[in-house]
Amino acid sequence: MTCEAFASGSSFLHKADPRVKVLCAFFYSLVVACLTIMPAQLASLLISLLLLASARMPLAIVVKRIALINIFVMALWLVIPFSTPGRVLFHAGPLEASVQGIYTSLAITLKCNAIVMANMALLSTSSMFLLAHSLAHLRVPSKLVQLFFFTWRYLHVLEDEHRRMMQAIKIRGFIPRTDILTYRTYAYLVGLLFVRAYERGDRVYKAMLCRGFNGTFWLLHHFHLHGRDVAFGLGMGGIIMALAGIEWSYLIR
């Protein structure tokens, strides 16, 4: 599946214990999201780039994904500089861009990219299944883990149903146009997809009941914490504290 494009690999991050990676990703994202000063934000971007480089993922897909995120970030650049009050830097027609607005936009860009890159490096180097298991091991509520896992597990079923329905309408000569027949066909398609997804879910649930399901997410695989995982976790912990330290030292000045 496309969402696991980076899951197989041989880098250090691929081999690291997913539990450590999940914890690092969580706390790192939390701290980076709270950074308010530019040097700390730049440092976090640098750290994320290093993480991304050490994950050795296919460059083309990485660049494409980051570009996709930055399309949304660009949309913010069109609004925030002109809507934030402050010292005027330049005029664009009737609009005034403020220095503060540009700073805010820059901060969002840096932090957003830093968080996305770090999460790509830390999380997408594990399969969804390992991530779900590590969440369960980290005592995340079982219901949430199951929701996460089944959402992923049945996405491909929906994808499959969708593909089959598309084939069925194609062999009967359907060509998408801008007309009422096309819209109606797509509406039927989406409607049927919901119905089928619901029924499939119902049947799967019944099959699970037949095997005695009572809400328990069984864990058969157990992770083993290696020395390198501890070292990595401590290293990342140090980096996260250092980032928070830069921020703190600036704030109390």
Place this chain on the structure above:
Amino acid sequence: MVLSDPLIELNDIDFSYSSEAPVLRGVNFCLQDGARVALKGGNGAGKTTLFHLILGLITPSAGSIAVMGRRCSREEDFVHARRHVGLVFQDPDDQLFCPTVVEDVAFGPLNMGLRSAEALERAEDTLDALGIYHLRDRVPYRLSGGEKRLVSVATVLAMKPDVLLLDEPTAGLDQSVADRLIQVIRSYPCKGLLLISHDPGISSALTNRAFILKNHNIEEDSGSPE
């Protein structure tokens, strides 16, 4: 000699999915110890419905159900019933949901209260008995149709049920996989078996009696093959 309780007993069962079209009306059926029964009937006659009723997946509008001598009315009763009666679904994709084959097979035993190591061993033994041990770490939804079917049978056999309910187990399988499946089920020591199939080959190989569902009711089939 005192007759033992029937494995499955249905008394005056009524069931309908919607008010205008009843599926079953006043159905009485009894599966005795040692019985191997083929269940026939046209499409939509209610064969799968009957299976789902036996395991409490759907609730009849009237009548009573007893499994292994225990009257089943509440969910707890059916939880008990499902430990003794194993249902192999028509579509293996409905049955397999775990990330690896071995976990899927171990899922039932774990729910029965086995410890992880025991469940894993049971799952591996079952896979071995079905000759699909090599699929152990594969992802179920990426298997071929025949492999999925064998795994879905393994998930049920791993719970060591007393009674097997098989819903079109050989549909869509080629002859060699179908033969293997028949072998596996023949060698499984179950007390009773109920089979839905349109394939006369598997019916004659696995069953010695036949019932037919028609006009919302069930009756013993006099014998002419479908």
